[in-house]
Amino acid sequence: MMKPFLAALLVAAAASGQSPRIAVKVDARIELMAVTEILADYGWTGLLARPDTSYHRDVDAWFAPFKNHAAVTRFAELARHGYTFDGPAGTMVCLSAPPELKQEGSDEECNAARAGGAASLAAWLEQLRDFYRVSDFDAFFRAHAGFYAMMEEATRKNLVRDYAADLESYYGIRQASYTIVPAPLLVGNFGRRHQRADGRSDVYGILGVTGNAYGVPQFGTVETLRELVWHEFGHSFVNPEVNRLGAGLEKSQKLLAPIAAKMRQMAYSDWRTVVIEHVDRAVTVRLAFRELGEAAGQRVLDREKASSFAYVEALAERLQEYEQNRDRYPTFGAFAPRLLAVFDELAARDLPADFYDIPLTGTINSVLSAGKAIYVVPTGEADGEAQRKIADYVKTIRDRFNAASEMVTDEQALARDLSAYCVIAYGTLSGNKWLAKYRAAIPAVAALDAAKDPGPLRLIATLSNPQNPKLGAIAFTATDAAAVPGINSLFAGPTSYVIGKGNDVLSAGDYQRKDGRWVLK
Numbered sequence: 001m002m003k004p005f006l007a008a009l010l011v012a013a014a015a016s017g018q019s020p021r022i023a024v025k026v027d028a029r030i031e032l033m034a035v036t037e038i039l040a041d042y043g044w045t046g047l048l049a050r051p052d053t054s055y056h057r058d059v060d061a062w063f064a065p066f067k068n069h070a071a072v073t074r075f076a077e078l079a080r081h082g083y084t085f086d087g088p089a090g091t092m093v094c095l096s097a098p099p100e101l102k103q104e105g106s107d108e109e110c111n112a113a114r115a116g117g118a119a120s121l122a123a124w125l126e127q128l129r130d131f132y133r134v135s136d137f138d139a140f141f142r143a144h145a146g147f148y149a150m151m152e153e154a155t156r157k158n159l160v161r162d163y164a165a166d167l168e169s170y171y172g173i174r175q176a177s178y179t180i181v182p183a184p185l186l187v188g189n190f191g192r193r194h195q196r197a198d199g200r201s202d203v204y205g206i207l208g209v210t211g212n213a214y215g216v217p218q219f220g221t222v223e224t225l226r227e228l229v230w231h232e233f234g235h236s237f238v239n240p241e242v243n244r245l246g247a248g249l250e251k252s253q254k255l256l257a258p259i260a261a262k263m264r265q266m267a268y269s270d271w272r273t274v275v276i277e278h279v280d281r282a283v284t285v286r287l288a289f290r291e292l293g294e295a296a297g298q299r300v301l302d303r304e305k306a307s308s309f310a311y312v313e314a315l316a317e318r319l320q321e322y323e324q325n326r327d328r329y330p331t332f333g334a335f336a337p338r339l340l341a342v343f344d345e346l347a348a349r350d351l352p353a354d355f356y357d358i359p360l361t362g363t364i365n366s367v368l369s370a371g372k373a374i375y376v377v378p379t380g381e382a383d384g385e386a387q388r389k390i391a392d393y394v395k396t397i398r399d400r401f402n403a404a405s406e407m408v409t410d411e412q413a414l415a416r417d418l419s420a421y422c423v424i425a426y427g428t429l430s431g432n433k434w435l436a437k438y439r440a441a442i443p444a445v446a447a448l449d450a451a452k453d454p455g456p457l458r459l460i461a462t463l464s465n466p467q468n469p470k471l472g473a474i475a476f477t478a479t480d481a482a483a484v485p486g487i488n489s490l491f492a493g494p495t496s497y498v499i500g501k502g503n504d505v506l507s508a509g510d511y512q513r514k515d516g517r518w519v520l521k
């Protein structure tokens, strides 16, 4: 049960027909930061979008003369010393609007420590204000208002219900405002908040691009946006509670070791951060179960486990106690000590060897991370020239990502036992004989066959390893053999398949398990 007055508030908000609680707005502060990052060659962090949009070319052309501006060179230095990931974004949302860019939050809230301390941050902000003026950033931003509006509208269309209400009723707390900030120059998502004097927060979800469709940056589908909003905005509810109880986490510290390497890859390096991620994700899992049903909840849970968030399931189970006793626990904060006790309980147990096993969910990433890779090149392509190019390309990819892996022909692959491998096959569905044989086992082929675009179309899709259902395989295929080389530039990973033309993602989707087999969702 939720507190009656809170329920009344939520109903009133829903009934009043006021503008949606979640605003979608490109933010000049974040764009200013992104432009600075581009000029500072920040791409080494993996946090900048690919430069192949006309907007990015506009940025390059407009700001090239300011590449050596003090704000840029100083930022590059700060980044090398750890002012990365959500560090700069956290600073930006605690500033007033440009040109003032006045620090409005405390040094802690504005991430001053990560920017070399309060004095260092203040000095950099002074340089940033100058950069804003001399580069006439305001004119650049205004000149792209139409482009921003297009991205905002496309993103808004994919927000099909009031996710803020989901969060507020689950956590039992109301925030001051919610804003999604599409950030066309960035990849990765950041949840940040700025606390007002009354304790409520202005909550920001800064979303990097997930791909381009016909040159227009995309920020996710209905489904990915729902999870992003629940997750990124969820941090504004979870972080303060975990931080408040942070001292007590020492006892369960040893739970970090078994998952530390995977967590570090995602930039979650210390135990408290890992705990925060687990708690936020456990709530997202519960929201999926409650709002979308059993199958969807299970899918989200499987995916969290596949990403090595090994303790999410135990937390999600404990959260049901919270859900059933809201009279005792009107807010999430009241339940947080009981929830975090899950970690102490797990730390005190001898966890069984299979506790950390990862279920195969069918996404490209989950298949890639299970089993060692073997690359399969075609020998049956009608276009001999294209076939040679595919073999050269696959060798380049193999050398770059899995230098120790084998590369075999389709005929060799068919003659061998590949039950211990993640099979990665390149070529058309007829020219690669391994793919031709297992074509019917690739659920996404139906989606490719249904695609309206004349093509040539590319398809990256998983299938179950035909010799071992515990492992998977991936088809890198196209409707034309000549479209296979270069196919890895099509953004793929979080979903089971992606259909694209050139490097533009046309559609993407997931499988679900049915009678032990993967089928198109």
Ligand SMILES: [Zn+2]
Residues within 6 Å of the ligand: 231, 232, 235, 277, 280
């Ligand atoms: Zn997170």
